[in-house]
Amino acid sequence: MGEEAKITDYSRDSERVTEWEIGLPTDNDITPLSQPLIPPELASAFSISPESYRTLVEVNRASNDTISAIRGGGGGSQAFSTVVEPDEEEEEEPDRENGSGTESRKLRRLDSAEDADSVMLNNDDSSARALKRPRLVWTPQLHKRFVDVVAHLGIQNAVPKTIMQLMNVEGLTRENVASHLQKYRLYLKRMQGFSDNAPSSTDQLFASTPVPQSLQDSSAGGCDGGSAGHAPIPMPYPPPPPHMMGMFGIPHHGFSNGGFQQRDWSSGFSYPQPHTNGLTPSGDK
C-alpha cells in the first residue's frame, strides 16, 4: 500500500556543476578520431596482431555495455544517471556483476533556502531511471564528436544507431542523433549550392566544423586498395558539461545555463538558416 501519485515536475537544478572537463584533455587534443591509435610499428613490436579488427561498432558497444553494467543499469540500454565521481577511475573489465538488486547511490543535496511558493518537487535525476530527459544541448564539442563519427563512417553508413553507438555519449539516444543528423544533412545540402567555401555569416557553428570529405564512400567493393585504417573509438564521453558557451561566433546572450535541460532556445550551435527559400533541392524539373 502506499500509493503515491507523483507528477513529474521539472525542477531547476542549476548548481550541479561538476568538473567534467577539468581533468580531461581538450577536445582539440583528443579526438583524432580519424586515425589509428596504434601505429603499425608499435603493434609489431608488441605483437599486436591486426586481429583486433572488430568493427568499430563492436568495440564501442562493448565499452558502452560495460559502463552500463557498472552503473547497475542491468542491461538497460541507456540509463540516464549521474556520472561517477571524477576521482574514480573506470576500468574496462566487465568482470564485475552485481548480484544484489538494489543499488543505492549517494545523493547529495545542497540545502538552500528556497521558498517555493509555486509547485516545486524534488527531482531525482540521479536515479538510473530518468523518465523524462532534459533537452539535449548540442554543444560544439558534442557536435564535433558527431561530425567526426559521421565522417568516419561516411555518410553512407552514418545512420543514427551507428552514430549513437560510436559516439559513445552517455545519455544519447537514437532519436537525438536522428534529429540532429537530419539537420546536419540539410546543412550540407544547403551549403553545397554555394561557392565551395566561404561559409556565409549565416553559419555560426557548423562553419567551424570542417566538412569531411569522407562523404563519398569508402567501403564498397570488398577490397579496398589502401584505405583502411579505421580506428576504434573506445573513448567514452562524459555527459555534456553544463558550461562553456562562449562560442566563436555566437553573439547570443551569454549566460550559462547550469544544466542539461534548457528552456531557452539560444544555445548549442546554429546552422545557416534557410530563408524559406525556393532553392532547387536537386530535383530539376
Place this chain on the structure above:
DNA sequence: ACCGCAATAT
C-alpha cells in the same frame, strides 16, 4: 526494424 524526411509541437 530501422532509416529519412516533413510537419508539428515544445
Place this chain on the structure above:
DNA sequence: CATATTGCGG
C-alpha cells in the same frame, strides 16, 4: 531559434 516528437513511406 533549437530540439523533440510524430507520421508516413521506403
